[in-house]
Amino acid sequence: MTAPFRPREEDRPYLRRLLYTLAIAAVLIVAWRAADLLLLAFGSILGAVVIQSAGRMFEKLGVRNGDVALGLGILFCLAVLGVMGYLLTVQFGVQIANLIDNLPETVAAIERAVGANPVGAAVVKAVRAAVAGSAIADRLGQLVAGVGQVLLNFVIVLIGAMFIASNPGPYRRAAILLTPHGGRPTMDRALGEIGIALRLWLKAKLIAMTAMTVLIGSSLWLAGVEHWLALGLLGGLSEFVPYVGPAVAMLPAIGIAATQGGSVLSYTLIAFLVVRVVEAWMITPLVNRQVVNIPPALTLFVILGAGAVFGIYGVFFAGALLVVAYVGVRELYLRDTLGEDIDGVPQDAMT
Numbered sequence: 133m134t135a136p137f138r139p140r141e142e143d144r145p146y147l148r149r150l151l152y153t154l155a156i157a158a159v160l161i162v163a164w165r166a167a168d169l170l171l172l173a174f175g176s177i178l179g180a181v182v183i184q185s186a187g188r189m190f191e192k193l194g195v196r197n198g199d200v201a202l203g204l205g206i207l208f209c210l211a212v213l214g215v216m217g218y219l220l221t222v223q224f225g226v227q228i229a230n231l232i233d234n235l236p237e238t239v240a241a242i243e244r245a246v247g248a249n250p251v252g253a254a255v256v257k258a259v260r261a262a263v264a265g266s267a268i269a270d271r272l273g274q275l276v277a278g279v280g281q282v283l284l285n286f287v288i289v290l291i292g293a294m295f296i297a298s299n300p301g302p303y304r305r306a307a308i309l310l311t312p313h314g315g316r317p318t319m320d321r322a323l324g325e326i327g328i329a330l331r332l333w334l335k336a337k338l339i340a341m342t343a344m345t346v347l348i349g350s351s352l353w354l355a356g357v358e359h360w361l362a363l364g365l366l367g368g369l370s371e372f373v374p375y376v377g378p379a380v381a382m383l384p385a386i387g388i389a390a391t392q393g394g395s396v397l398s399y400t401l402i403a404f405l406v407v408r409v410v411e412a413w414m415i416t417p418l419v420n421r422q423v424v425n426i427p428p429a430l431t432l433f434v435i436l437g438a439g440a441v442f443g444i445y446g447v448f449f450a451g452a453l454l455v456v457a458y459v460g461v462r463e464l465y466l467r468d469t470l471g472e473d474i475d476g477v478p479q480d481a482m483t
Contacts, residue, residue: 171445172289178452179293180300181330183209187297206294213290219365285445315468322463329459330452336419337451341371343415344378344407348385351403356396357389373447375432376439378408426458 163170186205187198195201296303304323311319349364357363363385370377382404389400434454438446466472 167442168445171442171449172285173292174449174453175289176292176296178330178334178449179209179289180296181327182334183293183297184300185331185334202297206297216369318464318468322460325463326456326459329455333452333455337372339419340411340415341368343419344368344371344411347407347410348404351407352385352400355389355399355403356392357385357400358392359388363388372451373435374451375428376435376447426454430454 183202183205186208187202188205190201190204190208191198195204307323308316308319345364345368348367349360352360352363363381366384367378367381370381385400385404386397389397431451431454435447435450438450438453
C-alpha cells in the first residue's frame, strides 16, 4: 500500500509560506468582492459604539441598571435619528429637493458669477474637469438614484448596531481567539484602545457638527441667503466627512447666493471664509485636543482614496476607518512589534 504523500522536511517551510500566501490572497479577494457588506458591518460596529456611549451617558445621569441605561441609549439614538429625518424630509425636504433639482442652474449661476475674469474662468474649468472625472461624483449620482437601497442599508446597519451594542462580548472574544496565543493580550489591549478612540472621535464629531450647524446657519442668515436654516443643517451634517463634505456642502449656498444677485454672493463667500477660519483656529483644535492626532493630509487622501475604491459609502466611513487603522498600526506594529514607547489614547478624556 502506497504511503500518503508527505513533503520532504526541507520543503515544509516553503509549502507553509505558500499556503499562507494563498490564504491571504483568498481573504483579500473575498474582502474585495464583499466590500459593501464589510462596510455595512463596520457601520454597525460604529453605531454600536454610539449606542453604548449613549448608555454610559444615562449611567452618569444616575441610571444604575446597565440594561436599562442601554435601552434608554437606544431610544435616545432612535429619537435623534427621528428628529434628523423629520428635519431633512418634512421640515426642509422641499428646500433640499429644490436644491438638488436646480443643481445645473446653480452651477451655471456660479460660473456666471466667478467666470467673468480669466482667473475665475480657469477655476471653473478646472472644477468642471475634476467633477466630470471624479469617481466620487459618479458614485454620488448612483447613491441619489438608489434611495431605496440606501434606506435598506441604513436599516441593516441600525439593527446590526443594536445587536452588537446589546452583547458585544462574543464579537470581541472571537477576535481575540482568532489571534495566536502569544498575541492575545496585545489584541485585547488594541481593541480597547480602538474602542476608546472611536468614542472620542464620535464625541468630537458631534461637537463639531453642532457648532458648525449654528455657525453656518447664522452666517448665511446674516448674509441674506435664502433657505439658510436648511443650508446650515446640511453644512453641519457634512462635517462628518472631513474636508470633502464641507467643500461639497458650500456649493448649494454659493449657488443660491449667486442667483439672488446683488452683494449676497460676496457676503456668502466672506461668511464661509470667516466660518472656516473659526473652525480651523478654534473649533477643530478644541474638539480634537484629546482625540487621536491624525495628520490632516493623511485624512484627506484616505477619504479620497476610499471614495475612489468603495464609492460614497467609503467616503462616509473613511474617517472612522482611518481612526481604527491608525490606532491598530500603532498598537499592533509600532508598540508591540517594534517596541516603540508610544502614548495610548488618554483614558481621562472619556470622563
